[in-house]
Amino acid sequence: MNPTSPLDHLQVVECATFVAGPSCGLGLAQLGADVVRVDLPGGGSDHLRWPLAPSGASLYWANLNKGKRSVTLDYRTPRGRELLLALATRPGPGAGIFVDNLVGRHRVRHTDLTALRPDAISLHVLGFPDGRPAVDYTVNAAVGVPGMTGPSAVEPVNHVLPAWDLLTGSTAAVGLLAAVTQRDRTGEGAQIDLALSDIALSAVGALGWLSEAESAGPRPAIGNHVFGSFGTDFASADGHRVMVVALTEGQWRALCEVTSTGPVFEALEQALGVDLREESARYELRETIASILRPWFSARTLAVLEADLDRARVLWGPYRSMAEAAASARTTSELAEEVQQPGVGAMLATGSALRWSESVVAPEPAPSLGADTEHVLGERLGLTSAEIGRLVADGVVSVDATRGAA
Known part of the structure; x- marks a missing residue:
């Protein structure tokens, strides 16, 4: 086994958009898992999300889906849903793993999976535990962080980094690996629900901020000072x-x-x-x-x-601008490397931050939308070219990206 690909025995089906779910799949793919991302034909709601390359392709989508495979099928149709469930419940010791953030009547529930594979593992990302919608920026506002950010508490200051999304993705990956370990030991699958609001609340609780607020009152915003220690910013003679x-x-x-x-x-x-x-x-x-x-x-x-x-x-x-950080990464970091990204061309990308025996895994480009549809349906479900052709003709699947490759 390749020591930098310890998860190459796992097959994960990801049906998620935006940051949390896709970053979970990204982390697993960078460790060798075969992650198949499933989107609707034409792309999901994040397929053309900013930032964009000059070509119009989404740099956001391309970087969150590095090293995955892309399948496009319309799971809103009966036949498309059947195909999605078949992919998610494919037999095998490393298969039967499903990550999603679907909502509404097209959502795939854990019982849908276990009806076909009793030991299926599912992880569903949602906003609040009761199903109400939320995103990183609304959760961050509600958990009190913006009032502690910036120079004063008069007006809240949002952060740019979607920290709760990224932490949710990392936690999701840990949860899935724990579920795989449990299944290997007991033969039992797992249903995991992971809410952004729970992630944020758990994190600020772990830092002691909730108990601090109750015992000492609200913490003032202190600008660039580090709370509880000494740390701040200084200007240099040449304006840095x-x-x-x-x-x-x-x-x-x-x-x-x-x-x-x-x-x-x-x-x-x-x-x-x-x-x-x-x-x-x-x-x-x-x-x-x-x-x-x-x-x-x-x-x-x-x-x-x-x-x-x-x-x-x-x-x-x-302090660096993002452009300066990119230039520095090109020349000083083993983690960053240029890849040839479909629809973009040369693109600076990053690999996994985990170093295995002092080795860094190079980043892989993301597939173009739907690039692997025919291969995955044939390989995993045994469909013939003629059968896939009929699905294409019926609009159930697509085999080529039709909107700005990403």
Whole structure:
């Protein structure tokens, strides 16, 4: 077995759109699972979602579906639904695994799967546990995070990163692998429901934010300061900004040494009767500390800061635009690599962040929409070319992408 493809024995059928479900399938595919994404002919609701390539193809879709296979069939029709269920319940020890976020009368329920395969594993992504709709941005608003983000609590500040979607996808992958392990041990399948709202609530609870709110009241928005420790941004002499953090006593000592501010902070400790080796003390005096450090940073260019801070082993990072981050990834990261993406051309893509025996798995391009329909239906369900031709003629399946390849 390829040590970088530990899941190559698994066959997963994914019928999900947007981020949570597809990111689950992406993570499994990057570990070797054969993930077949099923969309309606012409593409699902996320097929042309921004950002777009100059060709009009969705870079969003292409990057979330790297390394998968694409089947297009109309599961809203009786024959299409039959085909979807057959793919999802195909016999075999690594098959019978279904991921979806379908809603309404076309949803595939766990009982639909177990009627055909009693040990089927299903994972259904939804907004709220009771079925009400939600997306990352509405869940984030409701769980209190925007009020803690930004320079003040007067107006909430949304985040750009769909963190709850991505965390849901990662949790979904863990849940599916746990279900596969259980089935291998007991022969039993599993029905898993995973709500975005539960993910967000569980996460803020794990960080202590819920109990903090009840015991200490709402936390103020503190801008770019790190809560409970010392960390903030500084401007350089040439107009750049850097983020500097001192979580530990060693990191604080390194920051004081490189900036030659140790004597100043020792005097401050004596005057105020505090010990800045303590993380809480550094947080309480964060603005005072930042004001003392700012002149040192503002007198140096980014290049000088990089050399000095790295040499002193200070915990820091530069602020970059996304374009700058992409340029850096091209030249410094093994994780990022250019692939030839159908409908896009050359595209910078990333592989799995898991390094196996110090090896990085290169990213694979996503298929064009429906590119694998004929092969998958023939390989997995034994349909002949003539049978697939009739399904195409009836509009049940399509074998070629018809709207801007992605």
